[in-house]
Amino acid sequence: MAEPRTAPRPQRGPGGRQAHGYQRPQDLAGTVRKLLRYVSHYKLLLLLVMLCLLISSLGSVAANYLVKPLINDYILPGDFAGLFKMLVIMGGLFGMSALSSFAYARVMVRISQRTVAALRQDLFDKLQTLPLRYFDTHQSGDLMSRFTNDIDTVSELINSSLASILTNVLTFVATFIMMLILNWQLTLITVFFLMMMGVVVMVIGGRSRTNFQTQQSALGAVNGYIEEMIEGQKVIKVFHHEEKAIARFSELNVAYRDAATRAQSYAGSMMPAMGNLSRINYAVTCCVGGLLAIGGIFDVGSLGAYLVYVRQVSQPVAQISQQVNVILAAMAGAERIFAVMESEPETDEGKTVLVCVEKTAISSPRRRGAPAIGRGSTRTER
Amino acid sequence: MIRKLLPYTKGYRLWILGGILCSASESVLELMLPKAMSDIVDVGIANGDRAFILITGIKMVLMALLALAGGVGAALFAAKAGMGFGAQLRQAEYEQVQRFSFSNIEHFSTASLITRLTSDVASMQMTLMMSMRIFVRAPVMLLTALVMALTISLSLSQVFLVSIPLLMMAVALVITRVGPFFTALQKSTDDVNLVVQEDLNAIRVVKSFVREEEEKEKFARRNEHLRDTAMRAFGFVVTFMPIITLIMGSTMVAIMWIGGHYVYGGTMLSGDLIAFFTYAGEILVSLMMVSMVLMILTRSIACGKRIVEVLDEKPEITDVQADSALKVGDGSITFDHVYFKYHPTAEGWNLTDVSLQIRSGMTVGIIGGTGSAKTTLVSLIPRLYEVNDGAVYVGGHNVKDYTMETLREACAMVLQKNTLFSGTVAENLRWGRADATDEELREACRIACADEFISAMPDGYDSRIEQGGTNVSGGQKQRLCIARAILRNPKILILDDSTSAVDTATDARIREGLRHALPGATKLIIAQRIASVMDADLIVVMDDGKISGAGTHDELMESNHIYREVYESQQEGVGIDG
Incomplete structure (x- = not known):
């Protein structure tokens, strides 16, 4: 009865700190624009990244395509001089792909860390200009989490998600085109299974999202309660309130466990479902491809190359569907950072007089004037 | 560490087992597919046997469906087991913290305890879930793929004798070298966070000293350092993938070259070559998965250790010596040659040979400079800390003879750093006594002079208090805390500098109000202003962990020079303050 209720805090506080999983930004376009302003310092480098990305993804797709001519034109007829030449090309493609992926990764690290450092500095500088009232109305833990969690998600976004999404899109498109070139009939089967995957993403993904929201608010409640109780632990001891503090905690802990089990069941099923749909696709393709080959419409080398692509084509889809959440979380984080940056700074009104008085009073020799400040702050009691 | 955490999987072990089985069967089934495919190519296509292709195809679809069931099953079991384990661990750790004494709490610090209860536990439950899937999947895939590759062609498998050691070397290099990079990264992240935290905590000081520019520069230095460290750490990590791509690419080229000769020579079928190609990919990918799991595992070991530290911490104050039937008879307090220090390893004492007699019902003022151990002295009465030598008696019995519940029921203490909790005003007050009536609440608030501002609040006693009491002022918070303690109707009431933010x-x-309230209760008041305790029955002057003098105002003015000096300096202050 006596224990205080921890209301779920959707916007700020410890709940918000953990609730990054499926948070959505309110003004996506605006946040993207603001973030782009930070990244746009590196236009040339970004261009380089794009180029490397293109080389790296197309390189590996092309290298896999070589399986077909290798088997059909060189191995089966026994042309080993030609095979050697082709293998050198294949090796060259892998090498180029590795080199360019190394290059873009290094450049991206540079861009992301510089951007994030600039963001962090601007955020800190901005905090110094905010009036005391701002710090009275915002919990320091909440402000702290802009520097830790929110910056981290943004950093992750720029560091890996951006490049990974581009690579995945490129790989997907290139793979799909190669599949069409190799055999359009078989590609129809793949299209059917890709559509099935789309359905899975929508159904499981949709359920997963609503369950995640419940999980995150349950997590916010339990973490908020932990934070509040541990911060007031000494008062709990003095009032011998331990048992009540445990009772309420147990309720929240169990509620979170149940919500999280549901959410994780959906989230965890997604990848195996996608992966195994892709394997069913592989099985059907093998069967139909074999039948086509007997009919003489298809050859073994093409089937070999095609099967490599079948195994690959669903990976980008699965990865992009996962990255979407990282991006949205990062955008929500960025939005919270920009919200601080756009708060009203301290304006010099009548208060200036008071600030000046304190300044002159304190700039006198004694530096360690903490007691003076202490008294100053009690005087501001409303 | 794992042995210590194992008990918390209790009740979920069957789920874990089920998950492992599901995950393993998914991986094995999955790897049967390329072999079946090679049969289609080498037997079905080669012989033009449509029926064989169809039957093999159906078998493959069935295997994939079974793998689907296994994969989804593994996910469900992992969710159940991971979250159940996490909840039990969190519960045990939280209950352990509730048993902590003040010194246990200080040993860890509040912020660290919160991390250990929240993100560390989250990391552990994630680790269990992940390892049930990936940690099973990766080795099973590796082994199955290796066996399949060996059965297809023993001699072609010799390629792995080169590529696997190469890959392992690359992985080992990364894992061993990456540690220091990330330790450095963690350190500079902490440095940056520390500046932010200090700045936020002391924002009033920063602003009134106009130190903003210096703070910005300080932050900029650490921020740049963090940026450079991060660039080095991540720059190193990203070399990993290209190296892997290179090794995998060369393996593929080698397989094609050697395998091509076999196929042409008739010692190998072309379908087998394609299947071998696939297995080679799986072997290398699963090796990478193992290395990734290892990296995650090293990180979560750190979290696990931090949790175990909390679970292993011995609660310093327990009820072992207590007699649960013993009640606190009256509010008399005796300190008998008490020695105390906060850190067992510290050299000096925080309290040195303190002896003091307080009769039940007395009002006692305690005065002394900062660091003179006033708070330490009174903290020993409700046994918030354990004395190192000597003894503290309450109501004629050693404090260790009472259960903590009985003792703290009888001693209400208003801490210097006090906390309100989120909830209504009334809920906060009822921490003092759960069954207090509304009338009792109002009475306690009248004594603590809190009734005026409470009735001015929009919902009166049902108004909400934000977490940490951020929506009431410092003075209001202190008055609510005093009311909360009065409600307890204690035999001993301790106010530790509890009116510092309240006007004179x-x-x-x-x-x-306190003079007339709680008749018969012993009241101890720590104060900065002598005026606050001048008319107490007994005034204790503390100096550097010792009692410098004890007596009434007149006696101390006569005999104690510290008291006299403080009194005189504060008399001047009164004149200026008005």
Whole structure:
């Protein structure tokens, strides 16, 4: 009865700190624009990244395509001089792909860390200009989490998600085109299974999202309660309130466990479902491809190359569907950072007089004037 | 560490087992597919046997469906087991913290305890879930793929004798070298966070000293350092993938070259070559998965250790010596040659040979400079800390003879750093006594001079208090805390500098109220202003962990020079303050 209720805090506080999983930004376009302003310092480098990305993804797709001519034109007829030449090309493609992926990764690290450092500095500088009232109305833990969690998600976004999404899109498109070139009939089967995957993403993904929201608010409640109780632990001891503090905690802990089990069941099923749909696709393709080959419409080398692509084509889809959440979380984080940056700074009104008085009073020799400040702050009691 | 955490999987072990089985069967089934495919190519296509292709195809679809069931099953079991384990661990750790004494809490610090209860536990439950899937999947895939590759062609498998050691070397290099990079990264992240935290905590000081520019520069230095460290760490990590791509690419080229000769020579079928190609990919990918799991595992070991530290911490104060039937008879307090220090390893004492007699019902003022151990002295009465030598008696019995519940029921203490909890005003007050009536609440608030501002709040006693009491002022918070303690109706009431943010007039009214409230209760008041304790029955002057003098105001003015000096300096202050 006596224990205080921890209301779920959707916007700020410890709940918000953990609730990054499926948070959505309110003004996506605006946040993207603001973030782009930070990244746009590196236009040339970004261009380089794009180029490397293109080389790296197309390189590996092309290298896999070589399986077909290798088997059909060189191995089966026994042309080993030609095979050697082709293998050198294949090796060259892998090498180029590795080199360019190394290059873009290094450049991206540079861009992301510089951007994030600039963001962090601007955020800190901005905090110094905010009036005391701002710090009275915002919990320091909440402000702290802009520097830790929110910056981290943004950093992750720029560091890996951006490049990974581009690579995945490129790989997907290139793979799909190669599949069409190799055999359009078989590609129809793949299209059917890709559509099935789309359905899975929508159904499981949709359920997963609503369950995640419940999980995150349950997590916010339990973490908020932990934070509040541990911060007031000494008062709990003095009032011998331990048992009540445990009772309420147990309720929240169990509620979170149940919500999280549901959410994780959906989230965890997604990848195996996608992966195994892709394997069913592989099985059907093998069967139909074999039948086509007997009919003489298809050859073994093409089937070999095609099967490599079948195994690959669903990976980008699965990865992009996962990255979407990282991006949205990062955008929500960025939005919270920009919200601080756009708060009203301290304006010099009548208060200036008071600030000046304190300044002159304190700039006198004694530096360690903490007691003076202490008294100053009690005087501001409303 | 794993042995210590294992008990918390209790009740979920069957789920874990089920998950492992599901995950393993998914991986094995999955790897049967390329072999079946090679049969289609080498037997079905080669012989033009449509029926064989169809039957093999159906078998493959069935295997994939079974793998689907296994994969989804593994996910469900992992969710159940991971979250169940996490909840039990969190519960055990939280209950352990509730058993902590003040010194246990200080040993860890509040912020660290919160991390250990929240993100560390989250990391552990994630680790269990992940390892049930990936940690099973990767080795099973590796082994199955290796066996399949060996059965297809023993001689072609010799390629792996080169590529696997190469890959392992690359992985080992990364894992061993990456540690220091990330330790450095963690350190500079902490440095940056520390500046932010200090700045936020001391924002008033920063602003009134106009130190913003210096703070910005300080932050900029650490921020740049963090940026450079991060660039080095991540720059190193990203070399990993290209190296892997290179090794995998060369393996593929080698397989094609050697395998091509076999196929042409007739010692190998072309379908087998394609299947071998696939297995080679799986072997290398699963090796990478193992290395990734290892990296995650090293990180979560750190979290696990931090949790175990909390679970292993011995609660310093327990009820072992207590007699649960013993009740606190009266509010008399005796300190008998008490020695105390906060850190067992510290050289000096925080309290040195303190002896003091307080009769039940007395009002006692405690005065002394900062660091003179006033708070330490009174903290020993409700046994918030354990004395190192000597003894503290309450109501004629050693404090260790009472259960903590009985003792703290009888001693209400208003801490210097006090906390309100989120909830209504009334809920906060009822921490003092759960079954207090509304009338009792109002009475306690009248004594603590809190009734005026509460009735001015929009919902009166049902108004909400934000977490940490951020929506009431410092003075209001202190008055609510005093009311909360009064409600307890204690035999001993301890106020540790509890009116520091209250104006002098209200302070006087609270003292006046307390004089008549709780008759018979012993009251100990720590104060900065001598005026606050001048008319107490006994005034204790603390100096550097010792009692410098004890007596009434007149006696101390006569005999104690510290008291006299403080009194005189504060008399001047009164003149200026008005």
